[in-house]
Structure formats: structure tokens, C-alpha cells
Amino acid sequence: MSMQALISGAECATTSNPLSQVLKHAEGDRSIQRVRVTAGPSSSLYRLPPSSSQAPSAADLAAARQFFEQQQQQSRGPALPSFDVERLRNMNMSPGGHATPPPAAVDMAGAWQGAARPTFSPQLTPGGSHAAWASEFELHRQTASPSAQTAEPMYRPSAFMSQRQFQPYMPMQSWTPPVAVSGKGKGRMTDADFDAAFAALSTHSSAKIEEVDELTEGLQDASLQDNDYMSEFQKSWEEVKKNAANNPLSQPAAEELARWEAQFNQLNSESRLDDDLDYDKQLQEAYEQSFNQYDIHEPGVRIGEDGVPDFGAYQFEQDNKYMVEDAQSRSFLAEARDLLANNGSLTEAALLLEAAIQKGDTGKGGYEAWVLLGETRSMDEREEAAMKALAEGTRLAAEAGDPTQGLMSLAISYTNESYERASYNTLLRWLKARYPGVEVPPPSDMQSPWALHAQVQDAFLAVARGQHTSGAAVDPELQIGLGVLFYTDSQFDKAQDCFETALGANPNDYLLWNRLGSCLSNGSKPEEALGAYRQALELRPTYTRAIYNVGVACLNIGAYEEAAKHFLSALAMQETGNGGADGAGNDKSAQLWTTLQRCFTYMNRNDLAEMARKAAPVNSFRLEGFDF
Amino acid sequence: MSDLKEEGFQASEVLAAIATSFAGLSDDEKKAQIKKVNAIFELQLKNGSGKTGTWTIDLKKTGSVYKGPAKPKADVTIIMDDATFCDLASGKLDGQKAFMTGKLKAKGNIMLATKLDSVFKSAQGKAKAKL
Numbered sequence: 001m002s003m004q005a006l007i008s009g010a011e012c013a014t015t016s017n018p019l020s021q022v023l024k025h026a027e028g029d030r031s032i033q034r035v036r037v038t039a040g041p042s043s044s045l046y047r048l049p050p051s052s053s054q055a056p057s058a059a060d061l062a063a064a065r066q067f068f069e070q071q072q073q074q075s076r077g078p079a080l081p082s083f084d085v086e087r088l089r090n091m092n093m094s095p096g097g098h099a100t101p102p103p104a105a106v107d108m109a110g111a112w113q114g115a116a117r118p119t120f121s122p123q124l125t126p127g128g129s130h131a132a133w134a135s136e137f138e139l140h141r142q143t144a145s146p147s148a149q150t151a152e153p154m155y156r157p158s159a160f161m162s163q164r165q166f167q168p169y170m171p172m173q174s175w176t177p178p179v180a181v182s183g184k185g186k187g188r189m190t191d192a193d194f195d196a197a198f199a200a201l202s203t204h205s206s207a208k209i210e211e212v213d214e215l216t217e218g219l220q221d222a223s224l225q226d227n228d229y230m231s232e233f234q235k236s237w238e239e240v241k242k243n244a245a246n247n248p249l250s251q252p253a254a255e256e257l258a259r260w261e262a263q264f265n266q267l268n269s270e271s272r273l274d275d276d277l278d279y280d281k282q283l284q285e286a287y288e289q290s291f292n293q294y295d296i297h298e299p300g301v302r303i304g305e306d307g308v309p310d311f312g313a314y315q316f317e318q319d320n321k322y323m324v325e326d327a328q329s330r331s332f333l334a335e336a337r338d339l340l341a342n343n344g345s346l347t348e349a350a351l352l353l354e355a356a357i358q359k360g361d362t363g364k365g366g367y368e369a370w371v372l373l374g375e376t377r378s379m380d381e382r383e384e385a386a387m388k389a390l391a392e393g394t395r396l397a398a399e400a401g402d403p404t405q406g407l408m409s410l411a412i413s414y415t416n417e418s419y420e421r422a423s424y425n426t427l428l429r430w431l432k433a434r435y436p437g438v439e440v441p442p443p444s445d446m447q448s449p450w451a452l453h454a455q456v457q458d459a460f461l462a463v464a465r466g467q468h469t470s471g472a473a474v475d476p477e478l479q480i481g482l483g484v485l486f487y488t489d490s491q492f493d494k495a496q497d498c499f500e501t502a503l504g505a506n507p508n509d510y511l512l513w514n515r516l517g518s519c520l521s522n523g524s525k526p527e528e529a530l531g532a533y534r535q536a537l538e539l540r541p542t543y544t545r546a547i548y549n550v551g552v553a554c555l556n557i558g559a560y561e562e563a564a565k566h567f568l569s570a571l572a573m574q575e576t577g578n579g580g581a582d583g584a585g586n587d588k589s590a591q592l593w594t595t596l597q598r599c600f601t602y603m604n605r606n607d608l609a610e611m612a613r614k615a616a617p618v619n620s621f622r623l624e625g626f627d628f
Numbered sequence: 629m630s631d632l633k634e635e636g637f638q639a640s641e642v643l644a645a646i647a648t649s650f651a652g653l654s655d656d657e658k659k660a661q662i663k664k665v666n667a668i669f670e671l672q673l674k675n676g677s678g679k680t681g682t683w684t685i686d687l688k689k690t691g692s693v694y695k696g697p698a699k700p701k702a703d704v705t706i707i708m709d710d711a712t713f714c715d716l717a718s719g720k721l722d723g724q725k726a727f728m729t730g731k732l733k734a735k736g737n738i739m740l741a742t743k744l745d746s747v748f749k750s751a752q753g754k755a756k757a758k759l
Contacts, residue, residue, distance in 0.1 A: 301663060301666065303666070307739070381758075383758075412759045415759060416758045416759055417664060418664050418665075418743070418746045419664075420742060420746075421739065421742065445728075447738075448724075448727055448728065449723075449727070449734065449738045449739045449740075449741050449742045450723065450724035450727055450728070450742060453724065454724075484759065487759065489722070489724070490719070490722065490745075514759070515759045517757065518757040518758055518759050521757035522756060522757050529757065545758055548758070549757045549758060552755040552756065552757045552758075553757065555755045556754055556755060590656060590660070591660075593656070594654060594656045594657045594660065595755055597654055597656075597657075598654070598657070598755070609654075613654060613656070
């Protein structure tokens with residue numbers, strides 16, 4: 001803020017305090033306090049030295065700035081502009097003093113404000129109020145303490161700061177005593193100086209603005225010549241004050257004013273030009289640090305009445321290479337189907353499907369591509385994307401009059417992510433869609449959170465028994481549903497039976513082999529599970545989830561190295577997608593990374609665990625001796 | 629974690645073990661766990677000699693276990709015997725059976741009580757295969 005702006009603004013001629021613009025600026029900049037409140041102990045800002053003498057200039061500036069801010073608060077706090085005006089009026093009526101003096105602190109603050117005003121913008125005061133000025137100045141004389149005492153507060157700004165930083169919301173008024181004292185310290189000129197300054201300023205105040213400008217420039221020049229002083233100021237505010245105290249008091253008032261103005265200008269301009277930028281950055285860093293350190297909470301997923309989590313809309317991959325190609329003639333959906341049928345990369349297939357959906361090629365009933373995308377994502381060990389796509393797909397399928405589509409896959413995805421109630425409700429939806437005639441009795445106990453499971457399981461069992469007694473063909477999907485219900489209830493033996501029954505009907509279904517293996521693995525039979533996974537992977541070598549599950553089984557057996565290799569090869573499988581070798585733009589499964597990280601921790605390889613935490617390029621693990 | 633323990637409560641040992649396993653989780657794992665469970669459980673346990681103790685499992689804000697009532701308010705309060713808690717944690721008993729036999733009572737958002745099983749399972753530190 002320049003002097004020019006202070007003196008030539010239109011509102012400056014009104015009764016409002018001309019310093020208000022300065023205050024606005026100061027008010028906007030509380031970053032230092034905020035940082036101190038929000039930042040944890042790790043923040044570099046937090047460790048601002050209590051004494052500024054050895055610190056670099058940035059810290060000094062911060063301290064000095066805060067000091068100034070307090071001063072400005074003081075001039076706002078105890079002596080509000082309205083109070084000031086009122087006071088001036090009183091002074092006009094009864095110059096020389098007042099009958100009932102306010103408390104000393106307010107008094108001094110008010111007097112100080114009166115003294116500060118002519119210092120900054122003498123020419124602003126209408127000529128008519130000279131008498132008031134004089135009287136106020138007189139008041140200052142009466143209330144001002146001896147100069148020896150007034151210099152004292154200047155050695156204590158750090159003490160104020162350290163108090164402030166822990167009590168950021170303390171009302172300003174409560175700071176009146178120290179602030180007023182420090183303000184008084186600011187005006188450490190002797191009475192004689194004041195007289196001289198005031199006399200000079202009174203003359204100037206009625207002069208033309210150009211002349212004032214000249215004066216201002218002159219003052220600035222004077223301050224620039226005072227290089228010693230300036231550098232001292234940059235080093236430490238404290239030392240500056242010492243220095244200033246050592247200066248002869250007979251120094252011309254003009255130079256004193258110039259110094260003041262220069263300090264003020266410097267503070268304002270420096271803090272605005274570069275310091276603020278730095279602050280923003282530091283503030284942000286400090287915020288992020290403290291966030292990481294103290295609050296790992298992410299906004300939880302909203303879960304509906306039926307237990308179904310709301311993940312929001314499906315997020316398509318950025319920079320899908322298939323989207324760039326000119327491919328109006330191609331059917332991405334058909335290509336994806338081919339790729340999936342021929343054991344192609346699941347990640348590639350998912351990209352093709354995304355491209356197909358984004359181009360409006362959603363296939364049968366508008367849901368085919370969505371369901372296929374969800375199932376592909378699930379196979380590729382990206383469950384959240386799978387749930388989003390399947391939620392959309394099942395919605396579209398229901399609209400298209402094909403309501404069973406995708407529901408079983410969706411229920412399984414919910415099960416994997418421990419959204420059991422969503423899973424039960426989805427299975428119930430499937431059962432009602434598949435067997436519209438079946439009556440599902442209401443839950444036996446409305447008060448039990450587990451009643452839903454019993455209700456759905458009973459309904460599935462009733463249908464399965466009915467099929468058995470009537471000699472009808474076994475419905476493999478019904479068996480899968482039943483298997484999922486047993487699985488969520490940790491009845492892995494029964495779940496195993498169900499999946500084996502389903503496999504009897506579809507022996508080449510690699511999904512079923514993996515699910516069987518998963519039942520065995522979670523049922524504490526990881527060795528047997530490996531056999532089932534082998535079947536799955538023989539039928540489908542690129543089945544990322546089965547590879548992951550092999551890793552999990554190895555991990556639970558204690559074969560950590562083997563486990564790590566499998567997790568790495570699963571990750572490598574996901575890497576064949578968009579980003580190429582560098583993995584850019586390739587969002588791999590967080591589940592895979594965290595399990596790999598845990599595996600490395602078991603191996604006492606914290607270095608590798610750290611690499612996994614940072615999701616290092618998969619190939620960099622080959623250098624560590626992992627062949628996958 | 630020793631501040632979790634209390635004489636006469638076997639459950640406090642189990643809770644200390646759960647707290648240890650939480651502490652061993654990486655940030656990402658903790659985040660994933662919190663995202664899945666997103667609930668604060670207050671456990672009011674009664675031991676054989678009729679004494680009661682309160683512990684809280686926070687899988688909503690901090691991912692921690694502490695002694696005393698939930699701060700902030702629990703989403704679900706679970707009331708049971710010390711022994712029932714130990715059976716649940718070890719997998720000898722599941723929440724459904726405990727609830728049906730009246731060994732487990734829940735207040736608040738009782739649907740969240742079903743999540744307790746998965747909390748115990750994840751605390752065992754075993755990686756879980758996926759369907």
C-alpha cells in the first residue's frame with residue numbers, strides 16, 4: 001500500500017479512519033496465526049524462533065509483521081473509529097482535557113491513535129479540526145509515559161506472539177494492555193519531538209497534495225539513505241528498536257516519520273509481493289502435513305437403508321488411448337468381447353469397454369457393456385470400479401426388463417468388500433427376479449440386524465430344496481447365491497459344497513474355480529485352495545484376481561517370497577493397460593499394493609514395503625530379485 | 629496399549645491385541661478399513677464378578693481402540709458379557725447367534741453391529757481371499 005493510496009482515496013476525506021485501508025490489508029493476512037493454529041509440531045512454521053535475532057529474514061518479517069498487526073488491531077480494538085469521532089467532537093467542545101477520563105489503557109490507545117494519525121496522513125484531516133488535534137495531542141502528552149518506559153515493550157514482541165499462538169480466538173480487547181503499551185512504545189518520541197512534528201504537520205496538512213507528495217518522496221529518500229537502519233530492521237525488529245533508541249533523540253522529526261513510513265511500506269510491500277506467496281505454499285504444506293498426520297479419515301461412503309454403498313458415478317480412465325483413435329467404424333464392444341473370449345488382457349478389455357460406453361455403444365439392452373465392464377473390473381481386482389459399473393449395469397438391466405443381469409456379480413463384489421447387507425439385498429433382488437413366483441417370508445425378527453441374512457438364506461434354500469425334490473435341473477446361479485450366503489456367514493464348508501455343485505454344471509467356469517478356492521482359503525485350507533486356483537488359471541491365465549488369491553494363500557501359509565511374486569505379477573498384469581512401461585496414467589489396484597506392502601513387512605523388508613507404499617514401477621522390483 | 633487392559637476383563641487383552649493390529653496397519657490399509665466400516669463402536673462389557681467396563685473401537689475417525697465411552701458419540705453401543713466378547717473375537721461365536729440367544733444387545737444403529745465380525749476378522753491380520 002502506498003502513501004498515495006492512503007491520502008488520495010475518496011473515502012479518506014470522510015470521518016472514517018484513513019488507516020482503515022491499512023487495517024483491511026492487515027486483517028486479510030492472518031496466515032501466520034492460522035498456520036500456528038492448524039499446523040502440527042512438524043510444521044516448519046511452528047518452529048519459528050521465539051527470538052528473531054538469529055533467524056533469517058523471512059522469520060523476522062513474519063514476527064515483525066505480526067507485531068504490526070497487533071498494533072493495528074489495537075488501533076481498531078479499544079479505540080474504534082466511532083469512538084474516535086465522538087472523542088474529537090468532545091475535544092472540540094472542551095479542549096485541554098475531559099471531565100471523566102476513561103480507563104488508562106483505552107485512554108492511551110485513543111491518544112495513541114490520535115498521535116498515529118498525523119504521522120501517517122497528516123494532510124487528511126480537515127483544517128477545521130486542528131483544534132481537536134491539538135487537544136488530542138495535548139492529551140497524549142498528559143498520558144504518555146516517560147520515554148525510558150515506553151521503549152521497554154519493544155523488547156517483548158516475541159512474548160506476545162508466543163501467547164497469541166496458543167490463544168488465537170482471544171478477543172482483541174483482552175490484549176489491550178500489552179498492545180496499548182507497545183503502541184505507546186511506538187511513539188517513543190519525546191514531547192518536544194511531538195511538538196515539533198505536530199507543528200510541521202499542521203502546516204503541511206493545509207498544503208497542496210503535490211507538496212505532500214514531494215514530502216513523501218523526500219521522506220522515502222531519506223529512509224533509503226539510512227541503509228544501516230534498514231538492514232538492521234531486516235535482521236531483527238528487536239535490534240532495530242535498540243538501534244533506534246541509541247539514535248539521538250534530537251533527530252529531526254521528519255526523519256523519524258520517514259523511518260516509520262518506510263518500515264510500514266516495506267512491511268506491506270514485501271509481505272504482499274513475495275512473502276505472501278511463500279506463506280500460501282507453506283500454509284498448504286503445513287495443512288497437508290497435519291492432515292496426513294492427524295486425520296486419516298476420508299469421508300466415509302454413504303450407505304443406504306438397504307446397506308448399499310453409494311460410490312457415486314463410474315469414473316472413466318483419463319486418456320483412454322481408444323478414445324483418441326478415430327474409430328467410428330470399429331465396435332469397441334465387439335473387440336472387448338473378443339479379447340475377453342481369447343484370454344486377452346483384462347485391463348485392455350476394460351479400456352475398450354469404457355470407450356464403447358463413452359461412445360454410446362452399450363450393447364444389448366443398454367446394459368451389456370456396463371455389466372461386462374463391471375465383471376471385467378472385478379476379475380482384474382478393481383472392486384470399487386466393478387461395483388460402480390455393476391450398479392449402473394443392473395439399474396439399466398432392470399429398466400430394460402432383464403433384471404437378473406449383473407446382480408449376482410454385484411452381490412459378490414459387495415461380499416468381497418464386506419458390504420454384507422448390500423449383498424443380501426442384491427441376492428434377494430436376484431431371487432425375486434429369477435423366480436418371480438417364489439414368496440419370500442418377511443424376516444423373523446425385525447429387531448435383529450442379522451435377520452436379513454437368515455431371511456434371504458431361507459428363501460434360497462427353499463428354492464434349492466424345491467428343485468431337488470421335484471427333480472428339476474440344478475440352477476448353478478442359485479447355488480452360487482447360496483454359496484455366497486454361506487460364505488458371508490463363515491460357513492465355508494457349506495459354501496464349498498455350493499460352488500462344487502455349480503462347477504458340476506459348468507466345469508470350465510474359471511470364476512467358479514476361483515470362488516471355490518477362495519472358500520477353501522478363507523476356510524483355513526489354503527493348500528487345497530491352491531489346487532482350485534490352478535484350475536482357474538489354467539482356464540484363464542490373465543485372471544488377476546486368481547493370481548492375487550494365490551498370493552493371499554501363500555501369505556497365509558507363510559511363503560512370503562512366493563506371495564510377493566504373485567502380487568507383483570498381478571500388478572504387472574494391470575500394467576499392460578494404458579500407460580505403458582512407465583505406468584503413467586495407470587491406476588493399479590490399491591488392494592494389491594497394500595497386500596504386497598504387508599507381505600514385505602512380514603519379510604522384514606521395510607525398504608521394499610516403502611516402495612510398495614509409493615507404488616513404485618513394478619519392474620523396479622525385478623532388480624530386487626523378484627522374478628515374476 | 630497397556631492402558632487398555634483392566635484386571636478381571638479378559639476382553640481387555642483381546643482389545644489390546646486389536647489395538648496393536650490397528651497400529652500395525654499402514655495408513656492405506658487403515659483408510660480402507662475405515663472406509664469399509666465407517667462406524668464407532670462402544671462396547672459395554674460385564675465381567676463374571678458383575679463389574680462393568682467400557683471400551684471404544686473407532687473405525688470412523690482415527691482407527692483406534694481406547695478405554696472409556698466413545699468420543700464423539702458412538703454409532704452403535706454393544707452390550708455383552710466379557711466371555712461373550714472373547715468368544716466373538718476368537719470366532720467361537722458369531723454375532724448373529726449371540727444376538728439371537730440374547731447374549732449380545734445393541735443400541736443405536738444396530739445394523740452396524742454386523743460389522744463387528746469383520747472388525748475381529750481383519751484384526752486377526754489374515755489376508756482374505758476374494759470370490
